Amino acid sequence: MSLHADVSATFSADGADSFHVDAEIEVERGESLVILGPSGSGKTLLLETVAGFHRHDGPVTLDGARVSDTDPENRDFGFVFQDYALFPHMTVRENVDFGSRYHDDTRDPDDLLAELGVSGLTDRYPPTLSGGEKQRVALARALAVRPKVMLLDEPLAALDVPTRQALRDDLADVLADATAVYVTHNRTTARALADRLVIMNDGGVVQSGTPEEIFHRPESPMVARFTGSNVIDLDDAPSIRSVLDVSGDDVVTLRPEAVEFGSEGDVRARVDRVVREDATNRVTFAVDGITVDAFADDAPAVGDEVWLTLPEDEIHVCRPTVAPSA
Amino acid sequence: MDGVGRVSLAVAFVVIQGLAFAGAYTIGRSTWYAFFMIGSTAATAYLLRRDSFVVAAATMGSILMVALGLPLFMFVARQQPSIVVEKALSSDVHRMLYLGVYGPLLAAIVSLLFGIPLAHLFSEGFAGQQLVESLVDLPLVVPHSVAGILILFGFGQGGAFPNVTVLGSMIGMVLAMTFVSAPYAVNATREAFESIDDRLEYASRIHGANRWDTFRRVTAPLAIRGMITGGVLAWARAVSEFGAVAVVAYSVSFFYPPSGGEVTTQHAPVFVYGTYLQGGLAESGAVAFILLCVSALIFLIIRYLTTDSTTTGGVV
Numbered sequence: 001m002s003l004h005a006d007v008s009a010t011f012s013a014d015g016a017d018s019f020h021v022d023a024e025i026e027v028e029r030g031e032s033l034v035i036l037g038p039s040g041s042g043k044t045l046l047l048e049t050v051a052g053f054h055r056h057d058g059p060v061t062l063d064g065a066r067v068s069d070t071d072p073e074n075r076d077f078g079f080v081f082q083d084y085a086l087f088p089h090m091t092v093r094e095n096v097d098f099g100s101r102y103h104d105d106t107r108d109p110d111d112l113l114a115e116l117g118v119s120g121l122t123d124r125y126p127p128t129l130s131g132g133e134k135q136r137v138a139l140a141r142a143l144a145v146r147p148k149v150m151l152l153d154e155p156l157a158a159l160d161v162p163t164r165q166a167l168r169d170d171l172a173d174v175l176a177d178a179t180a181v182y183v184t185h186n187r188t189t190a191r192a193l194a195d196r197l198v199i200m201n202d203g204g205v206v207q208s209g210t211p212e213e214i215f216h217r218p219e220s221p222m223v224a225r226f227t228g229s230n231v232i233d234l235d236d237a238p239s240i241r242s243v244l245d246v247s248g249d250d251v252v253t254l255r256p257e258a259v260e261f262g263s264e265g266d267v268r269a270r271v272d273r274v275v276r277e278d279a280t281n282r283v284t285f286a287v288d289g290i291t292v293d294a295f296a297d298d299a300p301a302v303g304d305e306v307w308l309t310l311p312e313d314e315i316h317v318c319r320p321t322v323a324p325s326a
Numbered sequence: 327m328d329g330v331g332r333v334s335l336a337v338a339f340v341v342i343q344g345l346a347f348a349g350a351y352t353i354g355r356s357t358w359y360a361f362f363m364i365g366s367t368a369a370t371a372y373l374l375r376r377d378s379f380v381v382a383a384a385t386m387g388s389i390l391m392v393a394l395g396l397p398l399f400m401f402v403a404r405q406q407p408s409i410v411v412e413k414a415l416s417s418d419v420h421r422m423l424y425l426g427v428y429g430p431l432l433a434a435i436v437s438l439l440f441g442i443p444l445a446h447l448f449s450e451g452f453a454g455q456q457l458v459e460s461l462v463d464l465p466l467v468v469p470h471s472v473a474g475i476l477i478l479f480g481f482g483q484g485g486a487f488p489n490v491t492v493l494g495s496m497i498g499m500v501l502a503m504t505f506v507s508a509p510y511a512v513n514a515t516r517e518a519f520e521s522i523d524d525r526l527e528y529a530s531r532i533h534g535a536n537r538w539d540t541f542r543r544v545t546a547p548l549a550i551r552g553m554i555t556g557g558v559l560a561w562a563r564a565v566s567e568f569g570a571v572a573v574v575a576y577s578v579s580f581f582y583p584p585s586g587g588e589v590t591t592q593h594a595p596v597f598v599y600g601t602y603l604q605g606g607l608a609e610s611g612a613v614a615f616i617l618l619c620v621s622a623l624i625f626l627i628i629r630y631l632t633t634d635s636t637t638t639g640g641v642v
Contacts, residue, residue: 048528051528051532052531052532053524053528053531053532071531071536071537072528072531072532073531073532073533073534073535073536075532077532078532078533079528079529079532079533081525081528081529083523083525085523085525085526085528085529086529087526087529087530087543087544088548089547089548098530098533098534098535098543099533099534099535101534102533102534102535102539103534141529141533142533144533145533145534151532
């Protein structure tokens with residue numbers, strides 16, 4: 001199944017300015033599209049609009065057939081919510097079996113729950129479950145109706161780190177052959193699950209492409225920063241400009257994992273900060289008036305003077321301004 | 327303090343209050359009890375919390391409790407058992423009680439039947455909602471005798487439905503009761519709908535249920551506590567309604583099953599008022615006492631039947 005949506009919708013809440021979402025996404029059969037963006041960028045509203053929860057302009061098509069004029073129940077989507085949205089007055093089994101009376105071909109709730117490792121919960125009620133268990137049940141409920149497209153709204157965001165990692169692995173298996181749109185603000189999750197990525201900001205799409213393209217060739221400083229790249233304004237870093245073969249543009253990006261340091265290199269820098277991150281360290285170097293991040297298993301001491309090596313082939317020149325496509 | 331300790335303390339407090347009232351009433355010094363109630367509350371608050379703010383709040387609150395509770399205690403204590411028994415055995419009182427429970431029940435059902443859809447619309451929001459909400463809440467601020475007049479103008483002689491008899495009929499009485507009690511049913515139900523997270527309904531819709539099924543399987547079960555609360559409030563408000571009913575249907579003819587035919591009586595508050603005018607305070611007090619007991623009993627039964635029967639509408 002392929003999904004194409006080119007939707008526009010305006011949302012307003014009491015006491016707040018209206019918010020406009022205007023975005024186009026396309027997902028091919030068997031592909032996982034991840035929508036990545038900061039909080040408030042409109043990615044959840046976009047997903048809910050595609051699902052049919054909000055009035056909108058513009059078409060939503062499934063395999064070429066227009067579904068934008070149909071109600072949510074007739075769009076053949078499954079939806080996993082960030083806060084689970086399990087029916088609190090139904091048992092786990094009743095939750096998973098909820099859609100069976102509306103679909104001819106559904107999966108057995110017990111099989112699904114066993115597949116997702118929560119077979120012992122069938123007669124329990126959602127308020128008695130842990131966050132990870134609730135999200136597995138919510139996933140089972142969505143999968144039970146054999147949806148043509150799975151829509152997932154930050155399903156890992158409310159979970160603790162170990163549970164999130166375990167469920168992310170399971171999601172990767174579940175979504176391997178599924179057509180899915182997955183919303184997240186977590187770039188690690190996005191990179192792990194995406195076949196293709198869409199970056200959203202201010203209600204519009206600012207860049208789309210493969211994870212490799214987006215992470216290594218961001219089209220704007222906003223995308224670069226959000227995906228964790230160093231954003232270097234060469235006007236503020238003359239010593240870096242002097243060693244790069246860059247002309248015209250003023251902003252370049254560089255992945256922190258590409259930055260090397262030692263007693264020799266291109267640019268002199270001082271260790272400004274070292275932060276432990278799981279198995280490695282994020283080291284922040286001060287160069288001229290800016291900072292450059294790198295990763296290092298063996299962390300230098302704060303205040304050390306080192307030389308940075310900035311690989312020319314990893315340097316990407318990007319536009320200095322953000323221009324949403326909306 | 328654990329749960330058992332709290333219950334024990336509450337029981338001890340109530341027993342002491344009861345004994346103090348009984349003693350003060352017996353020696354003809356009920357005023358003393360009023361001061362005892364305020365003083366004992368302040369002392370208890372000081373012993374438990376030793377916090378001047380709590381003591382001040384408890385003391386001020388106890389003054390209100392005197393205003394609310396003392397008349398009730400005096401009312402119960404001053405009943406003459408022989409008159410209460412006589413009234414309890416009276417067929418007129420039986421008819422009044424039947425009408426006083428049955429009429430409000432019909433009004434509560436009507437309020438819920440048409441109020442639940444309106445409450446659901448309110449919870450979703452629509453253009454002109456404030457205007458409609460104002461109309462629904464209007465009976466809360468209109469003097470109820472005025473409400474009765476409004477009903478007579480709208481549906482009485484020369485009104486919108488000339489073939490329907492409103493004056494002195496069961497229909498008129500239920501209309502008058504519905505007019506004053508519907509806001510309670512609508513508002514309580516709307517609050518219940520508003521407490522349900524939108525995503526629960528989204529989850530229902532996206533997995534196949536249409537709007538009707540979503541309401542039946544998800545929204546209504548999660549809002550049932552609010553609906554019952556709204557119904558009980560509407561019923562209670564209708565039971566206590568005097569002004570509108572006195573204007574529209576002072577005396578009501580209705581089918582009374584024990585007699586197998588039509589009888590005529592008054593709605594309970596009107597009946598109590600009529601008894602007061604004709605028989606004085608003692609007789610009307612006895613009727614009011616019986617009505618109070620029946621109402622409290624029904625209220626307790628409903629509370630018992632609905633406790634722990636529902637869950638909340640939040641996302642879990």
